[in-house]
Amino acid sequence: MARIGVFVCHCGTNIAGVVSIPAVLEAAKKMPGVVVAADDKYSCSDPGQAHIRAVIEQNKLNRVVIGSCSPRMHEFTFRKVMVKAGLNPYFLEVANIREQVSWVHSNDKEKATAKAIDHVMIAVAKVARDEALFPKRVPLTKRALVIGAGITGIQAALDIASAGHPVTLVEREASIGGHMAQLDKTFPTLDCSACILTPKMVEVAQHPNITLLTYSEVRQVSGFVGNFDVEIVKKARKVDSKKCTGCGVCWLKCPEKVPAEFNEGLGTREAIYVPFPQAVPLVPRVDLENCRYIKYLEYMPGKTPGKRPMQCRICEKLCPVQALDWEQQDEVVKEKFGAIVVATGYKTFDPSVCGEYGGGKLPDVISGLQLERMFNSSGPTGGEVLRPSDGTHPKTVVLVSCVGSRDEQRGRPYCSKICCMYTAKQTILLKEHDPEVQCYVFYIDIRTGGKDYEEFARRAQEEYGALYLRGRISRIYEDGKQLVVLGEDSLMGRPVEIRADMVVLATGVEANEGAAELAQTMKLSHDVYDFLTEAHPKLKPVETQTDGILVAGACVGPKDIPECVAQGGAAAAKVSALFSQEMLTSDPMVASVDNARCIGCLLCVQVCPYKAIDTQVLRNGRTVAVVNESLCRACGLCPAVCRPKAVNLRGFTNQQLLAEVNALWQ
Amino acid sequence: MESLDKQIRDKARELLTSGAFACVMGYERATDGKTARPLFAYTPEEAERFVFDQYCTHNLARYLINWRDNKKSVGIVAKPCDTRAINLLINEKQIDRSKLYVIGVACQGIMEVGWGAPTEKLELRCNTCSEPNPVLHDLLVGEFKSESPAAAKAYADVAAIEGKSAEERDGFWQEHFSRCIRCYACRQSCVGCYCQECFVDELDPLWVGIKVAPAENTVWHTIRAFHLAGRCISCNECERVCPVDIPLSLLNRKLEKDGLELFQFQAGMDASVTPPFATFKKGEKLGTGD
Numbered sequence: 033m034a035r036i037g038v039f040v041c042h043c044g045t046n047i048a049g050v051v052s053i054p055a056v057l058e059a060a061k062k063m064p065g066v067v068v069a070a071d072d073k074y075s076c077s078d079p080g081q082a083h084i085r086a087v088i089e090q091n092k093l094n095r096v097v098i099g100s101c102s103p104r105m106h107e108f109t110f111r112k113v114m115v116k117a118g119l120n121p122y123f124l125e126v127a128n129i130r131e132q133v134s135w136v137h138s139n140d141k142e143k144a145t146a147k148a149i150d151h152v153m154i155a156v157a158k159v160a161r162d163e164a165l166f167p168k169r170v171p172l173t174k175r176a177l178v179i180g181a182g183i184t185g186i187q188a189a190l191d192i193a194s195a196g197h198p199v200t201l202v203e204r205e206a207s208i209g210g211h212m213a214q215l216d217k218t219f220p221t222l223d224c225s226a227c228i229l230t231p232k233m234v235e236v237a238q239h240p241n242i243t244l245l246t247y248s249e250v251r252q253v254s255g256f257v258g259n260f261d262v263e264i265v266k267k268a269r270k271v272d273s274k275k276c277t278g279c280g281v282c283w284l285k286c287p288e289k290v291p292a293e294f295n296e297g298l299g300t301r302e303a304i305y306v307p308f309p310q311a312v313p314l315v316p317r318v319d320l321e322n323c324r325y326i327k328y329l330e331y332m333p334g335k336t337p338g339k340r341p342m343q344c345r346i347c348e349k350l351c352p353v354q355a356l357d358w359e360q361q362d363e364v365v366k367e368k369f370g371a372i373v374v375a376t377g378y379k380t381f382d383p384s385v386c387g388e389y390g391g392g393k394l395p396d397v398i399s400g401l402q403l404e405r406m407f408n409s410s411g412p413t414g415g416e417v418l419r420p421s422d423g424t425h426p427k428t429v430v431l432v433s434c435v436g437s438r439d440e441q442r443g444r445p446y447c448s449k450i451c452c453m454y455t456a457k458q459t460i461l462l463k464e465h466d467p468e469v470q471c472y473v474f475y476i477d478i479r480t481g482g483k484d485y486e487e488f489a490r491r492a493q494e495e496y497g498a499l500y501l502r503g504r505i506s507r508i509y510e511d512g513k514q515l516v517v518l519g520e521d522s523l524m525g526r527p528v529e530i531r532a533d534m535v536v537l538a539t540g541v542e543a544n545e546g547a548a549e550l551a552q553t554m555k556l557s558h559d560v561y562d563f564l565t566e567a568h569p570k571l572k573p574v575e576t577q578t579d580g581i582l583v584a585g586a587c588v589g590p591k592d593i594p595e596c597v598a599q600g601g602a603a604a605a606k607v608s609a610l611f612s613q614e615m616l617t618s619d620p621m622v623a624s625v626d627n628a629r630c631i632g633c634l635l636c637v638q639v640c641p642y643k644a645i646d647t648q649v650l651r652n653g654r655t656v657a658v659v660n661e662s663l664c665r666a667c668g669l670c671p672a673v674c675r676p677k678a679v680n681l682r683g684f685t686n687q688q689l690l691a692e693v694n695a696l697w698q
Numbered sequence: 699m700e701s702l703d704k705q706i707r708d709k710a711r712e713l714l715t716s717g718a719f720a721c722v723m724g725y726e727r728a729t730d731g732k733t734a735r736p737l738f739a740y741t742p743e744e745a746e747r748f749v750f751d752q753y754c755t756h757n758l759a760r761y762l763i764n765w766r767d768n769k770k771s772v773g774i775v776a777k778p779c780d781t782r783a784i785n786l787l788i789n790e791k792q793i794d795r796s797k798l799y800v801i802g803v804a805c806q807g808i809m810e811v812g813w814g815a816p817t818e819k820l821e822l823r824c825n826t827c828s829e830p831n832p833v834l835h836d837l838l839v840g841e842f843k844s845e846s847p848a849a850a851k852a853y854a855d856v857a858a859i860e861g862k863s864a865e866e867r868d869g870f871w872q873e874h875f876s877r878c879i880r881c882y883a884c885r886q887s888c889v890g891c892y893c894q895e896c897f898v899d900e901l902d903p904l905w906v907g908i909k910v911a912p913a914e915n916t917v918w919h920t921i922r923a924f925h926l927a928g929r930c931i932s933c934n935e936c937e938r939v940c941p942v943d944i945p946l947s948l949l950n951r952k953l954e955k956d957g958l959e960l961f962q963f964q965a966g967m968d969a970s971v972t973p974p975f976a977t978f979k980k981g982e983k984l985g986t987g988d
C-alpha cells in the first residue's frame with residue numbers, strides 16, 4: 033500500500049502569497065493514499081528538510097509529494113532527503129506550484145489555489161505508480177582524445193596530460209600548430225606567434241602522456257561517455273617516422289614544386305615536404321598527388337596514353353637513413369577513450385566569390401593570412417612585404433574589413449570578431465616593416481572588445497597613422513601598375529577613390545572543412561554555418577549535448593587566441609573532473625524495453641537520435657530492442673513510436689502518465 | 699504457356715522436396731467447388747492441390763509472422779497487394795528475405811465473395827488498385843501488366859468523404875462505429891497487426907474501455923488506424939472480413955493518401971525505404987495540409 037505524504041512549501045510569500053496553503057493541505061488529505069499533509073516555510077532549507085524527514089519517519093511514509101518550485105530547482109535536494117529517510121529517491125514527485133502556478137497566476141488567487149490542488153493531485157496519482165529505480169555504475173577509460181592540434185587542441189592536450197591522464201592528439205595536417213603557426217605577430221601585445229607557440233608544440237611532442245598522431249583523421253566514433261570506441265586513420269606519409277631524423281635533404285633536393293598551402297599559395301613547396309621549418313613532428317610526407325615517382329607507379333600498370341612520367345626517387349637515394357617507404361599504407365588505429373575534445377578550428381572565407389574585390393583575379397589583392405605569411409621571416413618572401421605582381425614594396429595599402437562577415441547576401445551575417453583586431457595589427461606591422469607605408473582601412477564598425485584591445489586599435493590610428501574610413505568598397509580594378517579602390521566614406525557622405533599598391537582583405541572566419549561530417553560521426557549538433565553547438569552558450573560553453581564530448585576554440589565560432597587557450601583549458605578541466613571518478617553512475621530515468629512486448633520492428637532504433645538502441649537475440653531466437661542506458665538521453669522519442677508500448681521511459685511510464693491524466697478527469 | 703496452377707505446383711513441389719522449406723502457402727479449391735481457401739503445404743504431395751484464380755482472395759502474408767523465428771524457409775503465393783504486405787514485414791524486420799520464396803502472381807483482379815455466394819464483381823481493392831504487378835517476387839507467374847487500369851480512381855471514395863463537413867463525417871463514422879461488435883476480425887486479418895499484445899487487450903493501463911459502445915469503438919478504430927498510418931498496404935482484408943460491413947479501408951486509405959501527399963511514401967513498395975515515421979527531412983511538410 034502506498035503511504036503518501038504531501039508537503040507544501042510556502043517559498044516565503046512566493047507561493048503562499050498567492051496560493052492558499054491551508055486549502056491545498058485540506059484537499060491533499062482527502063486524496064487517495066495520502067496519510068499526512070504538512071507545510072513548510074521553505075522546504076529546501078535545513079529545517080524544512082529535517083521536518084520532511086521526521087514526518088516521513090513518524091508516519092512510515094513510502095511515497096512523497098512535494099508541492100514547491102520547479103523540479104529543475106530542487107528535485108535533487110529532495111531526493112537526498114528521501115535517501116536520508118531510508119527511501120528510494122525515485123519515490124518522489126515534485127508538483128511545480130511556483131513557476132507554473134503562483135508566479136503566473138498571481139492575479140487570481142482562487143483559481144491559482146484550485147490549480148495548485150490539481151498539480152498536487154496529479155503528483156499523488158503518479159507517485160502511487162512510481163517504481164524504485166537504481167542508478168547503474170559503469171567503468172570508464174581514463175584516456176582522452178583531442179581532435180585538432182591548433183592552439184586550442186594543444187592547450188587542451190597539455191592540460192589533460194599534465195593532470196596525469198594519457199591523451200591522444202590527432203591532427204589532420206602533417207604538423208601541429210594550426211592557424212597560429214601561420215601568424216607572424218599577435219595582437220594585442222605583438223609578441224611573435226612562433227615564440228609563444230613553438231615551446232608548446234615541442235612540449236606536446238615530448239610529453240610522456242601525449243601520443244601524437246599527425247596526418248591522421250578520426251573516421252568513426254561509437255560508444256558513450258567513459259567508453260568511446262574510436263577509429264583513427266593514420267594516412268601513409270611514405271616516410272618511416274621512426275627512422276627519419278628530419279635532416280631535410282629530401283625536400284632540399286626534390287625537383288617537384290607546387291604552391292605552398294601553408295603559405296596560402298604564395299611561393300612553392302616540394303613534393304616531399306614539411307609545411308614549415310618548426311613543424312612538429314619534423315618528419316616530411318610525400319604528397320601523393322604530385323610526387324613524380326608515385327605518378328610513375330600509377331602510370332605503369334595501365335600504361336595510360338600520354339607522356340611517361342619520370343621515375344625520380346631522388347629523396348630515396350639521398351636519405352641517409354633509408355626512411356623512404358614506398359610500401360607504407362594507411363593504417364587504422366582502434367582505441368578506447370573516456371572523453372573527446374573537439375578542437376578542429378576554422379578556415380577563412382574565400383574572397384574569390386566577391387566580384388567587387390577582383391574575385392581572386394587581381395594578384396595584388398591578397399588576404400590577411402597571406403600578409404601574415406609575408407611578415408614572417410621564414411615565410412615565402414623572407415619577411416618582406418612585396419607585391420605578388422612585381423615584387424616591389426607597396427607604399428599605399430588599403431585594408432578592407434568584414435570580407436565575408438556581416439554580409440547577409442553572402443550568407444555570412446555573423447561578425448568574425450578577430451578581423452578588426454588583426455587588421456589594426458597589420459597596419460602597425462606594415463608601418464614597422466616600412467615607415468613610408470600609408471594604410472587606409474575600410475570598416476563598418478571597429479569592434480575591439482577585450483582587455484587592451486581598444487587601446488591597441490587606437491595606437492594603430494594615432495601612433496601609426498592608419499586612416500580609418502567608414503564604408504564599404506564598391507569596386508577594385510587595375511590601372512597600370514596600381515589598383516584603384518572605389519568606396520564611400522559614409523561618415524562624410526561622399527565617394528572616395530584611393531590609388532593603392534596593394535589591397536588586403538580581412539577575410540572572415542568560417543567553419544572548417546569537414547566540420548559538419550565530423551559532428552555527424554559524433555552525433556554533435558551544429559548551426560546553419562556548421563559551427564559546432566555548445567550545450568549552453570553561457571553556462572556550458574565547452575560541453576555538448578553528448579556527455580563526455582567537449583568542444584573548444586574556433587570550431588564553435590570565431591575566437592581569438594586568448595579565448596581559444598581559455599577554452600582549451602576549460603575543456604581539459606572538464607575532462608580531468610570526469611576522470612577523477614573511479615566509476616560513472618548513469619541516470620536510471622531512461623528508456624527500457626520490455627522483452628515480452630517488444631515485436632522487434634526496430635522503429636525505435638531508427639528514430640533514436642542518440643543511437644542508444646541496439647538489438648539483442650533472446651534465447652527463443654526472437655530479436656528485440658535493447659537500450660544502452662549510458663547513451664539514452666531520455667528524449668522520449670522511442671516510446672512515442674512504439675506501437676506495442678514495449679519501450680517505456682522509467683519515471684514516465686505509460687501507467688504513470690495515464691494515472692496523471694485520469695486523476696485530472698476524475 | 700503452362701497454366702498458373704501447374705507453374706505454382708511445380709515450384710511448390712520443388713521447394714518442398716529440397717528439404718530447406720518448412721511450408722509453402724497458397725490456395726486450394728474450397729469445398730463449394732468455386733471459391734478458394736488457404737492451403738499450407740508441408741509435403742510435396744500436398745503441393746498438388748495448389749490452384750490460383752480470381753477467387754484467391756486471402757492475404758496470406760498475414761501468416762508469415764508465424765514463421766518469424768523458424769530456422770527453415772517458407773514459400774508463399776502472393777498477389778501484388780500481398781507482396782506489398784511482405785515488403786512491409788521485411789521492412790519491419792518481421793521476416794528474413796533470405797528465408798522466403800515469393801511466387802508472385804500478376805493479378806487479374808479478385809472477385810467479391812459475399813456471404814458464401816461468389817459474385818462476378820471485382821473487389822473494391824481491385825477497383826482502387828495502383829499496383830497490378832508483384833513488387834517483389836522470386837518467380838513471376840501470370841501476365842505482367844504494363845499499366846494499372848484502376849490507379850486513376852484509387853482515392854475517389856476517400857476524396858468524396860474528405861469533401862464533407864466535419865459534422866457529416868462525424869455522423870458517418872458514428873453510424874458505422876456504433877455497429878461494431880468488437881470481434882477484432884479486422885485486426886486478426888491485418889498483416890500490420892502483429893503486436894504480442896494489442897493495446898485494446900491491455901488492462902493496465904486500460905487504453906480503451908471494455909464496453910462495446912460507440913465512444914469506446916471509436917477509440918478502438920481510431921487508434922488502430924493510427925497504428926497503421928504509413929504501414930497499411932491497402933489489401934482491404936479488414937473491410938472484407940468485417941461482419942458488420944464497416945468501410946474501414948476508407949480510414950486506412952485516407953492515411954495512405956496523406957502519406958503520399960505529404961511524404962511521397964506508400965508502404966510496402968520498397969522494403970529498403972525508411973518509413974516517414976522514422977525520418978525527418980528538412981523541408982518536409984508538417985500537419986495534414988488543412
Ligand SMILES: Cc1cc2nc3c(=O)[nH]c(=O)nc-3n(C[C@H](O)[C@H](O)[C@H](O)COP(=O)(O)OP(=O)(O)OC[C@H]3O[C@@H](n4cnc5c(N)ncnc54)[C@H](O)[C@@H]3O)c2cc1C
Pocket residue numbers: 179180181182183184185202203204205208209210211212215217218219220248249250375376377378379380400401404450454457544545546550584585586587591592593594596
Ligand atoms: C589573418 C589572421 C590573423 C590573426 N591574428 C591573430 C592575432 O594576432 N591574435 C589572436 O589572438 N588571434 C589571431 N587570429 C585568430 C587565430 O588564428 C585563432 O584564434 C586561432 O588560431 C584558433 O585556434 P584553433 O586551435 O581553435 O583553430 P586552428 O588554428 O584552426 O586549429 C585547428 C586544427 O585542427 C585541425 N583539424 C581540423 N579538422 C580536423 C579533423 N577533422 N581531424 C583532425 N584535425 C583537424 C586543423 O588542421 C588545425 O591544425 C588571426 C586569424 C587570422 C585569420
Ligand code: SF4
Pocket residue numbers: 282285286287288303304318322323324325326344345346347348
Ligand atoms: S621521389 Fe622525387 S619527386 Fe618524389 S618525393 Fe622523392 S625526390 Fe620528390
Ligand code: SF4
Pocket residue numbers: 622623639640641642643644645659663664665666667668669670671681
Ligand atoms: S528515449 Fe530517446 S535517447 Fe533514449 S533510447 Fe529512446 S529515442 Fe533513444
